[in-house]
Amino acid sequence: MKARLVRIGNSRGVRLPKTIIAQAGLTDEVELAVRDGAVVIARANSARSGWADAARQMRQREDDRLLDMPTPTRFDEKEWQW
Numbered sequence: 001m002k003a004r005l006v007r008i009g010n011s012r013g014v015r016l017p018k019t020i021i022a023q024a025g026l027t028d029e030v031e032l033a034v035r036d037g038a039v040v041i042a043r044a045n046s047a048r049s050g051w052a053d054a055a056r057q058m059r060q061r062e063d064d065r066l067l068d069m070p071t072p073t074r075f076d077e078k079e080w081q082w
Helices: 018-024 051-060 074-079
Strands: 005-008 011-014 030-035 038-043
Touching (some): 018 038
Antiparallel strands (some): 005 011
16 A cells, blocks of 8 residues: 655654554554664554563573562661561
8 A cells, every 4th residue: 555645744644544553453652663674663562561471481480589689778677576
């Protein structure tokens, strides 16, 4: 499908037909990239997408330990009671 670039202020844009937006699952926010001379418009990933799955995989590998030893605070040393 061919489309025309339209002026939007000092920039230019492309109007995407509703059917293409629906087929690609696009919402109000998208990811833009240039690959091999082509402009790629893709669904925007939500913040932290995939983190839960990555955490589960780390737990299965027993790779979910603290990187540094905890540093006790004054509260830990003087005020904390069991």
